[in-house]
Amino acid sequence: MKERILVTGGTGYIGSHTVVELQNAGYEVVIIDNLSNSSADVVDNIEKVTGIRPAFEKLDCLDYDGLDGVFAKYAGIKAIIHFAASKAVGESVQKPLLYYRNNLGSLINLLELMPKHGVEGIVFSSSCTVYGQPDQLPVTEEAPIKKAESPYGNTKQINEEIIRDTVASGAPIRAILLRYFNPIGAHPTALLGELPNGVPQNLVPYLTQTAIGIREKLSVFGDDYDTPDGSCIRDFINVVDLAKAHVVAIGRMLADKQDEKVEVFNIGTGNGVSVLELINTFEKATGVKLNYQIVGRRAGDIEKVWANPERANKVLGWKAGTSLEDTLRSAWNWQLKLRERGIQ
Numbered sequence: 001m002k003e004r005i006l007v008t009g010g011t012g013y014i015g016s017h018t019v020v021e022l023q024n025a026g027y028e029v030v031i032i033d034n035l036s037n038s039s040a041d042v043v044d045n046i047e048k049v050t051g052i053r054p055a056f057e058k059l060d061c062l063d064y065d066g067l068d069g070v071f072a073k074y075a076g077i078k079a080i081i082h083f084a085a086s087k088a089v090g091e092s093v094q095k096p097l098l099y100y101r102n103n104l105g106s107l108i109n110l111l112e113l114m115p116k117h118g119v120e121g122i123v124f125s126s127s128c129t130v131y132g133q134p135d136q137l138p139v140t141e142e143a144p145i146k147k148a149e150s151p152y153g154n155t156k157q158i159n160e161e162i163i164r165d166t167v168a169s170g171a172p173i174r175a176i177l178l179r180y181f182n183p184i185g186a187h188p189t190a191l192l193g194e195l196p197n198g199v200p201q202n203l204v205p206y207l208t209q210t211a212i213g214i215r216e217k218l219s220v221f222g223d224d225y226d227t228p229d230g231s232c233i234r235d236f237i238n239v240v241d242l243a244k245a246h247v248v249a250i251g252r253m254l255a256d257k258q259d260e261k262v263e264v265f266n267i268g269t270g271n272g273v274s275v276l277e278l279i280n281t282f283e284k285a286t287g288v289k290l291n292y293q294i295v296g297r298r299a300g301d302i303e304k305v306w307a308n309p310e311r312a313n314k315v316l317g318w319k320a321g322t323s324l325e326d327t328l329r330s331a332w333n334w335q336l337k338l339r340e341r342g343i344q
């Protein structure tokens with residue numbers, strides 16, 4: 001019998017890649033997604049990639065009764081991977097209550113329903129944003145949590161605490177918190193990738209849209225940071241590598257191998273790459289020249305952050321393997337495919 005995993009936000013960017021890797025690893029997947037930032041044809045594309053069609057229910061995680069019904073319909077769900085959340089940093093400053101309601105309410109509903117339906121564990125999508133600007137780099141999981149820069153970042157911090165408090169209260173569940181660095185790239189088949197609504201806020205979608213001519217120019221936000229070339233530094237992690245970290249985490253959780261009931265792992269490459277380096281690498285890897293200009297800093301940006309991923313390397317036996325060149329090529333191929341499909 002295949003073990004059944006519920007993936008919330010499973011038609012989204014990271015969610016869809018994770019569903020593929022779960023199915024490839026022999027799990028049975030049930031997706032729920034409210035399609036607020038993705039579309040149902042992602043399910044078709046998952047099926048094209050894996051040959052298996054995951055179960056899909058269009059549902060908002062704020063719908064407690066609806067969720068209850070999904071757990072009843074797909075009896076025996078062993079674990080949840082919880083991606084479903086609002087994730088635009090700028091929007092969260094404008095609409096904090098939307099972010100608090102959505103991101104906190106969804107998790108609370110799931111945690112309340114898990115014991116009732118015998119769900120053993122939850123893997124939670126957290127973020128390196130919980131570290132703010134770390135005092136020491138590369139940043140380890142022990143680094144202090146800094147005051148969040150945005151309501152979005154705050155929801156990640158609070159959700160980590162909600163999970164810890166729930167487990168500490170004696171709830172019969174386990175949890176793994178994965179703190180992602182900057183996920184980029186697309187599936188090598190170019191059937192899955194990031195499809196932002198409207199004008200992209202994140203670097204790589206904006207970059208590929210500029211390269212293909214949808215946007216005129218990429219603005220590089222600041223070249224006066226205290227970094228070798230003055231632009232910000234991030235740890236850009238390939239989305240398929242990131243997806244695989246979830247599969248390993250689920251395996252560890254279901255085999256009851258966790259050292260603690262709540263474990264936390266940095267999921268990054270361990271390499272800091274500047275925005276300007278990334279642009280250069282994109283141009284070299286694809287042969288496409290990019291129109292960009294340096295502009296002023298973007299409010300709220302962290303100067304530099306990259307992971308110490310040793311704990312994930314050692315304990316999970318997971319390591320990011322894809323080169324930045326291949327990752328950026330995959331992002332470009334995805335953008336080309338979107339044009340072919342007449343989407344963007």
Ligand code: UD1
Pocket residue numbers: 087088089127128129149150153182201202203204206218219220221222232233234275298300301302
């Ligand atoms: C942010 C969040 C992160 C969140 C992610 C999801 C913070 C500190 N980080 O990541 O938690 O998970 O968004 O959306 O809140 N850049 C440009 N030009 C652009 C776009 C970006 O130069 O047009 C630069 C930024 O200034 C930054 C880097 O590229 O230095 C990466 O930016 P972005 O892709 O938006 O990710 P983060 O801000 O790192």
